[in-house]
Amino acid sequence: MKSAIRLLSKLSIITLVTAFSVNSYATNNDEYQGLNCDGKKQAIQTKIDQAKNANNTNEVAGLEKALQEVNTNCKDETLEEKYKRLVVEKTKDVTDKTKELAEKTKEYAKDKLNANQDKIDALKAKLNDAEKELSDAKDKLADYYKQMTSNK
Template identity: 40%
Template sequence: MMKHTKLLLAGMLVLAPSFSSALAAPLVATGCEAKRQDIVQQIDYARAHGNSHRIAGLEKALSEVNANCTDEGLLAERESDVRKKEQKVKERRQELAEAQADGRADKIIKKQQKLEEAQAELNEAKRMLNK
């Protein structure tokens, strides 16, 4: 019996740090709550810098989020945004292919830059899916 108690205590001591760190880690807000927190943070920043016009706009945005935001609706918007950005990347790839077929270096460079911008926008839209 004593052997089991010592083993149990040793196990608890080994696991205690991982439990305490798990409890200390803050939960990351997602969806509408994350959007609310972001707006509140921006309001605090605007107040700290005396930007009354920005505060008014952000307070209106916060009111809209509080009244109308649902996690399901926000996710649907973000998924739609990803689909639009994917379509834009597809179009930019086609434009680049056409420029490459023409062989004009100046157009190729311009189309490559537009493709990279579209890909960056798509990556950001995908990142927002999990926020």
């Protein structure tokens, strides 16, 4: 019984790690494929050509399926909405973290304890991270618009 539980635990961990790896690969891969549908198609076709040159039939089959999915489902309008939604989400995150920092700074100032400075510094770090994510999202949206205007 214990060995079965251990096996299930190990399988669960392996499954989670694999799922995160695949998701991470897909996310990172998405960045290199271009920000619009034409860019995604070109990147996949390049990978298909490379896989064919390497005689990797399994990879070719998977990439051809991915290309078919992009041809069928990819719409630039949907991608634009995704990038806009990301900017809105990141803006809200920055606003929330700014408000939290202001509230905690005011609260801690009343206490006049230096021990709270670490907490304030941690909140500032979180705010800086959120601001960077917002900047990245804005850059991605701007790059999307550049790609769209250069394709016309």
